[in-house]
Amino acid sequence: MAPEGDKTPPPPPMVVLDGGRQDEPPLTPPPRRDGEPLRPRDEELETIELQLLTEAVFRRYGLDFRNYALASLRRRVHLAMHEERVTTISALTDRLLHDPPAMERLLLRLSINVTAMFRDPGFFLALRTKVVDSLRSHPFVRIWHAGCSTGEEVYSMAILLQEEGIYDRCRIYATDFNEVALQRARDGIVSLDSMQEYSTNYLRAGGHGSLSDYYTANYGHAIFRASLRKNVVFSQHNLVTDGSFNEFNLILCRNVMIYFNEQLQNRVHQLLYGSLRRYGVLGLGRKETLRGSPHMYDYEILDDNERLFRRPR
Amino acid sequence: MSSPADAKLVVVGTSLGGMRALEIILRGLGHDFPLPVCVVQHRGADWDGQQSQLTRLLQLHCALPVVEAGDKEPMVGGRIYLAPADYHLLVDDGVLALSVDGRVLHARPSIDVLFESAAEAYREGVLAVLLTGASSDGTAGAQRVKRRGGTVIAQDPRSCESPVMPQSAITAGVVDRVLPLEEIAPFLNVAAVTHR
Numbered sequence A: 001m002a003p004e005g006d007k008t009p010p011p012p013p014m015v016v017l018d019g020g021r022q023d024e025p026p027l028t029p030p031p032r033r034d035g036e037p038l039r040p041r042d043e044e045l046e047t048i049e050l051q052l053l054t055e056a057v058f059r060r061y062g063l064d065f066r067n068y069a070l071a072s073l074r075r076r077v078h079l080a081m082h083e084e085r086v087t088t089i090s091a092l093t094d095r096l097l098h099d100p101p102a103m104e105r106l107l108l109r110l111s112i113n114v115t116a117m118f119r120d121p122g123f124f125l126a127l128r129t130k131v132v133d134s135l136r137s138h139p140f141v142r143i144w145h146a147g148c149s150t151g152e153e154v155y156s157m158a159i160l161l162q163e164e165g166i167y168d169r170c171r172i173y174a175t176d177f178n179e180v181a182l183q184r185a186r187d188g189i190v191s192l193d194s195m196q197e198y199s200t201n202y203l204r205a206g207g208h209g210s211l212s213d214y215y216t217a218n219y220g221h222a223i224f225r226a227s228l229r230k231n232v233v234f235s236q237h238n239l240v241t242d243g244s245f246n247e248f249n250l251i252l253c254r255n256v257m258i259y260f261n262e263q264l265q266n267r268v269h270q271l272l273y274g275s276l277r278r279y280g281v282l283g284l285g286r287k288e289t290l291r292g293s294p295h296m297y298d299y300e301i302l303d304d305n306e307r308l309f310r311r312p313r
Numbered sequence B: 001m002s003s004p005a006d007a008k009l010v011v012v013g014t015s016l017g018g019m020r021a022l023e024i025i026l027r028g029l030g031h032d033f034p035l036p037v038c039v040v041q042h043r044g045a046d047w048d049g050q051q052s053q054l055t056r057l058l059q060l061h062c063a064l065p066v067v068e069a070g071d072k073e074p075m076v077g078g079r080i081y082l083a084p085a086d087y088h089l090l091v092d093d094g095v096l097a098l099s100v101d102g103r104v105l106h107a108r109p110s111i112d113v114l115f116e117s118a119a120e121a122y123r124e125g126v127l128a129v130l131l132t133g134a135s136s137d138g139t140a141g142a143q144r145v146k147r148r149g150g151t152v153i154a155q156d157p158r159s160c161e162s163p164v165m166p167q168s169a170i171t172a173g174v175v176d177r178v179l180p181l182e183e184i185a186p187f188l189n190v191a192a193v194t195h196r
Helices: A045-061 A070-084 A089-098 A100-111 A121-136 A152-163 A179-187 A192-204 A262-274 B018-028 B050-059 B111-125 B139-147 B164-171 B181-195
Strands: A141-146 A170-176 A189-191 A215-218 A221-224 A232-236 A248-253 A276-284 A300-303 A308-310 B009-014 B037-041 B066-068 B080-082 B088-092 B095-099 B126-130 B151-155 B177-179
Touching: A045 A070, A045 A089, A045 A100, A070 A089, A070 A100, A070 B088, A070 B095, A070 B111, A089 A100, A121 A152, A121 A192, A121 A248, A121 A276, A121 A300, A121 A308, A141 A152, A152 A170, A152 A192, A170 A179, A179 A232, A189 A192, A192 A221, A248 A262, A262 A276, B009 B018, B009 B111, B018 B037, B018 B050, B018 B181, B037 B088, B037 B111, B050 B066, B050 B080, B088 B111, B111 B126, B111 B139, B126 B139, B126 B164, B126 B181, B139 B151, B139 B164, B151 B164, B151 B181, B177 B181
Parallel strands: A141 A170, A141 A248, A170 A232, A248 A276, B009 B037, B009 B126, B037 B080, B066 B080, B126 B151, B151 B177
Antiparallel strands: A189 A221, A215 A221, A276 A308, A300 A308, B088 B095
């Protein structure tokens, strides 16, 4: 609510915690007159609590979730409250501040994104048919998987490149800011239960053989062949705070930015654009767009449906 | 039950038999229906093409624009937003949001996820509708909608292709109105216009 009239005292300096939405009201209610009963602001209490939680986490642990999209953040925090058996977000904040293992658990919840092999087969098919040929013309190809989580798409990419005969000239940089997720990606072990779904995806994505050619089954797990990660560099990188570290022919950043608010999306889009070589290709998640990217008009569309964009110069 | 005069958003969840039920409801909404409508229809983890086909089929029966929900897309009144295949649909204050978090009760999109986010963002402004379906997805979400002061409508299980979904919410005691399928759209029309 905007302050009314000229007599209203100016609001106290605004502390922007959530990326500074334009319509955000001042964070503090007007001063109370003596003897007046307390009038809590009619603002959503939980929104205050969420902002305080992310601020506390940032100041205590240096982990910055302040520009995460509110709806998913709230849901994940609610799941964490259930897990930690507390009934308010403030109680969870209290626990996080005093109990680092609780923070470790929340970190997993907030940062490991669910992924699958050849998720959206049409995307990988489009990579094969519309991108691989242009990569072929380079003697050395650099690929960045930004926010690779547990690595399923990295192995998918490695398989695709092997089948297309250009794996040996490629280097894949697979990054995530969560070390636990990265370690799982390095291990390259997934549950055998998932492999049926992944096999179907693989074939729809234009796979030349059988997905089982690329792993060995062992006690309910599928272990990927070491040759798939021969040219993969797994390393920690935080899209929220870190900068560009190379120039790439192809960058995949799929279903990562949907967890960010618009301000943070904007930052990451700048980072990705700045990390693309000339004619480099950017691949986003199936429901992600360049809207909100400062470089929206700097790309040309390679495949609208599969969200493949090329930096023309 | 809160007054429908507070309604700001309609959320709808359905699975088995949902196509026919959705057709009837969408056909019944007034062409000047003022609220955004978010819909989760369960279906297999599918791929290319099928999604746009669902949107197109529903559009045939609806005077209002039926679109697939996009991430961070501002919600507009009188539009029907379908959760995309294999994504959860959530709402925040005035905008749609997507996530690829794990399946909930084997479902992505999940009705619970949509309803819960709507309850948190819109409180008493939520009109939640549970239609025919073969799982108990939606009950926890309806519970949250109730707790935050919103209104929950369930399709009369006797008129359902599969009664499990509305019956589960009714049994949990979180439903305000049980309506035959044909009466749901008229109810929403009145609730939305009163709001105006």
